Amino acid sequence: MDLADDAPVEGWVLPEAAYIHVPFCRHRCGYCNFSVIANRDDLIEKFLKAITQELNALKRPRLKTLFFGGGTPTHLPNPALARLLESLDQQFNLSELTEFSVEANPEDISEAKLELLASKGVNRISLGVQSFQTTKLLSLERGHTRDQAIAAVELASQYIPNVSIDLIFAAPSESLKQWEQDVITAIQLPISHLSTYALTYEKGTQFWNQRLHGDMKELDESVEIDMYNFTRQSCNQHGFRHYEVSNFAKNGSRCLHNMAYWKGEGWYAAGPGAARFVNGVREVNHRSTSTYLKRINEGQSPVAEREAIGVVQYAKERTAFGIRLIDGIDLRALSQHVGFDTYKLLKAPIKFSLDDGLLVQEGDHLRLSDRGILFADTVAQRFLDC
Ligand code: SF4
Numbered sequence: 001m002d003l004a005d006d007a008p009v010e011g012w013v014l015p016e017a018a019y020i021h022v023p024f025c026r027h028r029c030g031y032c033n034f035s036v037i038a039n040r041d042d043l044i045e046k047f048l049k050a051i052t053q054e055l056n057a058l059k060r061p062r063l064k065t066l067f068f069g070g071g072t073p074t075h076l077p078n079p080a081l082a083r084l085l086e087s088l089d090q091q092f093n094l095s096e097l098t099e100f101s102v103e104a105n106p107e108d109i110s111e112a113k114l115e116l117l118a119s120k121g122v123n124r125i126s127l128g129v130q131s132f133q134t135t136k137l138l139s140l141e142r143g144h145t146r147d148q149a150i151a152a153v154e155l156a157s158q159y160i161p162n163v164s165i166d167l168i169f170a171a172p173s174e175s176l177k178q179w180e181q182d183v184i185t186a187i188q189l190p191i192s193h194l195s196t197y198a199l200t201y202e203k204g205t206q207f208w209n210q211r212l213h214g215d216m217k218e219l220d221e222s223v224e225i226d227m228y229n230f231t232r233q234s235c236n237q238h239g240f241r242h243y244e245v246s247n248f249a250k251n252g253s254r255c256l257h258n259m260a261y262w263k264g265e266g267w268y269a270a271g272p273g274a275a276r277f278v279n280g281v282r283e284v285n286h287r288s289t290s291t292y293l294k295r296i297n298e299g300q301s302p303v304a305e306r307e308a309i310g311v312v313q314y315a316k317e318r319t320a321f322g323i324r325l326i327d328g329i330d331l332r333a334l335s336q337h338v339g340f341d342t343y344k345l346l347k348a349p350i351k352f353s354l355d356d357g358l359l360v361q362e363g364d365h366l367r368l369s370d371r372g373i374l375f376a377d378t379v380a381q382r383f384l385d386c
Helices: 041-058 078-092 110-118 134-139 146-159 176-187 208-211 221-237 257-261 288-296 310-322 331-339 342-355 370-385
Strands: 017-022 065-070 099-104 122-128 160-168 193-198 241-244 247-249 268-270 277-278 281-285 303-309 359-362 363-370
Touching: 017 041, 017 257, 017 277, 041 078, 041 176, 041 268, 041 288, 065 078, 065 208, 065 257, 078 110, 099 257, 110 146, 110 176, 110 288, 110 303, 122 146, 122 193, 134 146, 160 176, 160 221, 193 221, 193 370, 221 241, 257 310, 310 342, 310 370, 331 342, 342 359, 342 370, 359 370, 363 370
Parallel strands: 017 065, 017 268, 065 099, 099 122, 122 160, 160 193
Antiparallel strands: 193 247, 241 247, 277 281, 281 303, 359 363
């Protein structure tokens, strides 16, 4: 195949994953760059109507995984959440799902909320804990305390079999010792999955502006690396296998839905700002909740961007995302999928990353080296840019 010809990938199978975006939050945290709307609960009713309309167009696909993210899905009052779960059940037959994940805020956790989620088949909950230290939580503008976070994790584990928590490291002026305490607290709780993310300063956020004006300072990169290495070591010692750059799981508890993203499989999506990948076409809905609602209400498409991904682009993206998996990627399988020799396309970035010790190659198999795991974004960018 001539690599200049970025033809469509042949033979896509229909997605078995779907993502639903609920944009509501109590407050917009200073570091948050997601499609979120705060203090507009008056729009919940319109949102329920719009998302049901968007979901109706999908015509009941058969799914293995459903991920309910945001925003904060658990911010919905229980009657509204029950109605949304009911429409999801009509669309997707929730009892057939292998994994049904819901993102939750510790502030929203109550027995009634958990009972409702569990009754509709939610078997994985991802709690936005971020830290177990009240001062760090305040600096991140989170509304919960250490005790609330711990109580939420413990209560959730009584209703939902797979509890995951998110933690943020490298918060302003955080010490290595403080971070170690966060990790140690997390792995002693009844969780089976842990996601850890370094704080990032995204353009357009309040933290970005504060850093720009010198009111907030990024942590030294060497401390950030020490924090990450401590996380890897502790998780490994406590039975949490490192399976993706930011994710650790006990046996059988990997997030199957996110695996579909990293493996380049397709997924449906609905809600403001939601991105989908179906039959080789990527679409992104309007990010603004009010624009999304207005367009659906007026019978227009909520899609803001649409791009058909050709074989060459797909091979680059599949490698860039797949390399984040600690097990790495198999170039022979990828070549069979896209119908050409991907090694030829990716030769330059592979050689570059092998030469500087960020990649390891065993036959057709590529994975990040121990040092490469620290620079996964750099390696991924090289694949995208080639
Ligand atoms: S709770 Fe999560 S989604 Fe909502 S504003 Fe904060 S970081 Fe963003």
